Amino acid sequence: MKKQLITTALAGLMALSFSATADENAFNDADKAVEYRQKALSVMKENFSAMAAMIKGEVEYNADFFQRRADDFEKMSGIPWSGFAVEGAMPGNNSDALTAIWDNWEDFQQRANDLQEYAAKLSEISQQGSLDSIKPVFMDTANTCKGCHDEYKD
Numbered sequence: 653m654k655k656q657l658i659t660t661a662l663a664g665l666m667a668l669s670f671s672a673t674a675d676e677n678a679f680n681d682a683d684k685a686v687e688y689r690q691k692a693l694s695v696m697k698e699n700f701s702a703m704a705a706m707i708k709g710e711v712e713y714n715a716d717f718f719q720r721r722a723d724d725f726e727k728m729s730g731i732p733w734s735g736f737a738v739e740g741a742m743p744g745n746n747s748d749a750l751t752a753i754w755d756n757w758e759d760f761q762q763r764a765n766d767l768q769e770y771a772a773k774l775s776e777i778s779q780q781g782s783l784d785s786i787k788p789v790f791m792d793t794a795n796t797c798k799g800c801h802d803e804y805k806d
């Protein structure tokens with residue numbers, strides 16, 4: 653009796669976790685996954701570019717504006733990656749993702765994590781309102797973009 657109860661409970665749990673997997677992401681097929689990650693990357697980049705313009709002096713540095721972009725950048729920095737995790741979300745004509753991503757999944761994830769850590773640091777350092785303090789963290793972040801693109805983006 654007890655054993656049967658446990659089995660039933662386990663079966664229930666497994667059913668739950670399977671349905672959780674199916675509903676875990678905000679998309680349900682490979683094409684949507686590609687679209688999802690590309691859109692997220694592009695919103696992330698808009699915020700990054702707005703900061704870059706101030707770093708380069710093309711736009712005058714404004715601490716409040718920079719801070720808001722850094723905060724949004726941090727929020728976005730965790731969003732794209734689930735779009736790479738779905739099996740079948742491999743590059744087709746509509747994607748620049750290289751298959752090396754799935755051959756080196758841990759390295760790819762590590763780089764995605766590094767980006768999120770730099771994004772958090774950038775948001776934090778922005779509170780000081782000093783471009784001199786911001787610059788090195790910004791450069792580390794930019795190098796993380798480039799490093800990953802060199803390896804995994806067409």
Ligand code: HEC
Nearest residue numbers: 690693694697700747748749763764767796797800804805
């Ligand atoms: C962990 C790896 C990784 C990191 C870190 C990374 N990218 Fe990418 N990025 C990719 C890959 C892979 C693609 C290609 C995605 C596709 O087309 O399916 C891509 C595509 C893009 C695109 C094109 C999106 C589109 O509309 O097709 C932009 C813009 C972009 N990245 C900006 C950035 C910026 C800015 C950073 C740093 C702040 C960054 N990425 C960091 C892997 C990364």
